[in-house]
Amino acid sequence: MCRDCGCSLGPAAARAPFAAQPATKGHIESIEVITAILDENDRVAAHNRTHFDRHGVLAVNLMSSPGSGKTSLLEATIRALQGELRIAVIEGDLATENDAARIRACGVPAVQITTGNACHLDAQMVHDALQDLPLDGLDVLFVENVGNLVCPASFDLGVHRNLTLLSVPEGDDKPAKYPVMFRGADLALITKVDLLPHIEEFSVERARDSLRQVGFRGDIIELTRRGGPGFEAWLGWLRSGVAARRAAAA
Amino acid sequence: MHELAVCQALIEQVERVARDNAARRILSITVSVGPLSGIEAKLLEHAYPLAAAGTVAEEAKLVVVTVPVRVRCRTCKAETEAASNRLLCGSCNDWHVDVIAGEEMLLQRVEIETADEPVH
Ligand SMILES: Nc1nc2c(ncn2[C@@H]2O[C@H](COP(=O)(O)OP(=O)(O)OP(=O)(O)O)[C@@H](O)[C@H]2O)c(=O)[nH]1
Ligand SMILES: [Mg+2]
Ligand SMILES: [Zn+2]
Ligand SMILES: [Zn+2]
Ligand SMILES: [Zn+2]
Numbered sequence: 001m002c003r004d005c006g007c008s009l010g011p012a013a014a015r016a017p018f019a020a021q022p023a024t025k026g027h028i029e030s031i032e033v034i035t036a037i038l039d040e041n042d043r044v045a046a047h048n049r050t051h052f053d054r055h056g057v058l059a060v061n062l063m064s065s066p067g068s069g070k071t072s073l074l075e076a077t078i079r080a081l082q083g084e085l086r087i088a089v090i091e092g093d094l095a096t097e098n099d100a101a102r103i104r105a106c107g108v109p110a111v112q113i114t115t116g117n118a119c120h121l122d123a124q125m126v127h128d129a130l131q132d133l134p135l136d137g138l139d140v141l142f143v144e145n146v147g148n149l150v151c152p153a154s155f156d157l158g159v160h161r162n163l164t165l166l167s168v169p170e171g172d173d174k175p176a177k178y179p180v181m182f183r184g185a186d187l188a189l190i191t192k193v194d195l196l197p198h199i200e201e202f203s204v205e206r207a208r209d210s211l212r213q214v215g216f217r218g219d220i221i222e223l224t225r226r227g228g229p230g231f232e233a234w235l236g237w238l239r240s241g242v243a244a245r246r247a248a249a250a
Numbered sequence: 251m252h253e254l255a256v257c258q259a260l261i262e263q264v265e266r267v268a269r270d271n272a273a274r275r276i277l278s279i280t281v282s283v284g285p286l287s288g289i290e291a292k293l294l295e296h297a298y299p300l301a302a303a304g305t306v307a308e309e310a311k312l313v314v315v316t317v318p319v320r321v322r323c324r325t326c327k328a329e330t331e332a333a334s335n336r337l338l339c340g341s342c343n344d345w346h347v348d349v350i351a352g353e354e355m356l357l358q359r360v361e362i363e364t365a366d367e368p369v370h
Contacts, residue, residue, distance in 0.1 A: 027363065028361065150252070179286075
């Protein structure tokens, strides 16, 4: 049972195996169903959002390919907002606890979800992780998804905002190659722009065009974790998101 | 391979339909999938036998209907097909379009076999 709200969304129970039936000819029926295949995930996602809203927490999901700079951005953000915003992080990773350890070293709570061979987080995994977080004392909860530009896009986690990172070394054509992930984002961050002078093939203009062509309609911020105007714009985006949550909870 | 997770969710829905309708066996399962759902029809078909093994759907045939992406243009109102990474109006090339098909990932239909006497 969920400690926060008493709901019964515990970890999924094992299913009983189906017993084979005798092979006699029966009556055949065709049943029209028409439901979203992931409707159970969507239901848990909506439930997660009630957790966040009850506590006035802004929940943000970060998605990108492996190594685009998700954890680095979180480390720099936590340090920059120390004493101003109370932050916690749910870390998704196939195998290691490394990223949660990096976040804890910045002095904020982190829960590591190791997915084994699952290439994405789903709403139930996030709900399980919520049990170990002090939601009442938080302003922002980040979810760092498994580094993967395909699979996480199909699973709603119930967060308020989805972010997709595109780092300069990956190339400016990534939105065209992974349209679903970029299209579904509310904010796109072009990261590691300090490397632009070394990677002349990367054109910020082409990256922006590519984002527009896949149907992305949000803001685009260019930044490096080392600070500067783009990083300040990111902090501003976060601050206004928190203010909006507080206003909604009040 | 999130298609396996999708297949497992699909099988759970199908098991519910089987239970509600007193099915002895599932003959076929029809799903519709658009490119903007993030699911590959081919990968879904590959993952399906793994998820179905040992369930009521073990012998069922999976039919995947792929739905093309369609957009409606806000400027010229045309409805045209589009590529998932070029969501532009096929008529005037404008990018002010709304997606009207291609995002779905739906269980459409389940064909079941019940006992000799229909149970209604
Ligand atoms: N030059 C430069 N390097 C960066 C920047 N941000 C991160 N990096 C480097 O990129 C590498 C990967 O960074 P991470 O923050 O671990 O990336 P991640 O997206 O969390 O990686 P996964 O969790 O494994 O998917 C590290 O070597 C970082 O030092 C940046 O702004 N500029
Ligand atoms: Mg990381
Ligand atoms: Zn709950
Ligand atoms: Zn996958
Ligand atoms: Zn048009």
